[in-house]
Amino acid sequence: MKKKNLPLTESELQSWHKNGFIVLKNVLDKGEITKLTNVVDRIVEAHDTKEEQLKNTRRAHGNEYYNIHNPFDYTDSLDYLIDHPRTFDVVTYLMGPYIQAMSCHIFVRHPCENPTTNIARFHTDSGPALQRILPYPDNIALQLKVQYFLADIQTDNASNFIAVPGSHMRRVTYHHPYCLIPEYNKYLEQGNMPPDAIQLKLNAGDVLIHALTLWHAVAPNQTSETRRSISTRYGQMWFKDYYFQLSKKTLERMTPRQRRLLGDFGEHTRGDIAYRPPDDHVLLILGDKAADYGWSLD
Numbered sequence: 001m002k003k004k005n006l007p008l009t010e011s012e013l014q015s016w017h018k019n020g021f022i023v024l025k026n027v028l029d030k031g032e033i034t035k036l037t038n039v040v041d042r043i044v045e046a047h048d049t050k051e052e053q054l055k056n057t058r059r060a061h062g063n064e065y066y067n068i069h070n071p072f073d074y075t076d077s078l079d080y081l082i083d084h085p086r087t088f089d090v091v092t093y094l095m096g097p098y099i100q101a102m103s104c105h106i107f108v109r110h111p112c113e114n115p116t117t118n119i120a121r122f123h124t125d126s127g128p129a130l131q132r133i134l135p136y137p138d139n140i141a142l143q144l145k146v147q148y149f150l151a152d153i154q155t156d157n158a159s160n161f162i163a164v165p166g167s168h169m170r171r172v173t174y175h176h177p178y179c180l181i182p183e184y185n186k187y188l189e190q191g192n193m194p195p196d197a198i199q200l201k202l203n204a205g206d207v208l209i210h211a212l213t214l215w216h217a218v219a220p221n222q223t224s225e226t227r228r229s230i231s232t233r234y235g236q237m238w239f240k241d242y243y244f245q246l247s248k249k250t251l252e253r254m255t256p257r258q259r260r261l262l263g264d265f266g267e268h269t270r271g272d273i274a275y276r277p278p279d280d281h282v283l284l285i286l287g288d289k290a291a292d293y294g295w296s297l298d
């Protein structure tokens with residue numbers, strides 16, 4: 001039997017199902033890290049001017065930790081991240097082909113002792129309803145976030161992503177309207193870490209992929225460096241986009257696959273596009289990987 005060409009080993013896949021997140025090492029090479037860092041720095045700088053703040057790219061969350069929406073407004077240098085060859089293979093392996101790119105954000109985490117934003121508290125993603133839909137082991141994912149780290153984070157309290165391994169399968173006991181997790185945030189309020197939470201140590205170029213129901217938070221940034229990273233989010237076709245407004249001009253410069261992921265179905269304008277996607281959909285999204293990932297081209 002022909003060996004399947006899969007983007008994760010069996011043990012990586014098991015670890016994904018067990019923990020609810022996975023780290024892909026050295027996805028970006030040194031040249032890419034330098035280039036993306038320069039691009040991101042320019043966007044952060046431009047974004048801090050008055051006019052930019054009036055645009056839909058305004059800050060969300062606060063002054064210390066914030067996210068910049070719609071970075072594609074500023075540059076085409078991030079376009080390739082939408083279907084980056086290494087990460088997109090993992091995304092489509094875990095989610096299948098009937099997906100959309102729901103957002104691209106730049107995460108800015110300035111030095112600060114005690115970040116006040118909800119990003120720094122334990123939460124799940126994408127609203128209170130989805131917090132109640134837990135992934136069955138081996139199901140494809142409803143939504144994933146992919147985060148490209150541009151700097152090393154090797155100590156605790158350096159704005160690390162904090163994960164609670166296995167929490168993506170756990171029920172929260174109180175359903176907060178903003179998906180916060182009070183039973184875990186009480187530890188942070190007392191200056192402690194929950195016993196089973198870990199502050200991830202990552203290198204520039206590493207990529208974190210996590211499930212929407214993973215309990216996660218961001219550590220304070222007690223270093224003197226601002227942490228910048230780039231996040232892309234994918235959801236099944238029925239999901240709503242998340243602060244994503246792409247102009248026609250931006251879409252025009254993208255490849256057919258990127259445009260499809262961004263919701264441009266060309267002449268296919270039917271209202272039931274998720275029921276009956278265009279005939280070329282699986283081929284366009286998965287190409288010759290379709291059969292190996294378990295999807296049919298017919």
Ligand SMILES: O=C(O)CCC(=O)C(=O)O
Nearest residue numbers: 107119125160161217218
């Ligand atoms: O800054 C981070 O690493 C994570 C931000 C966050 O909490 C989120 O993406 O929901």
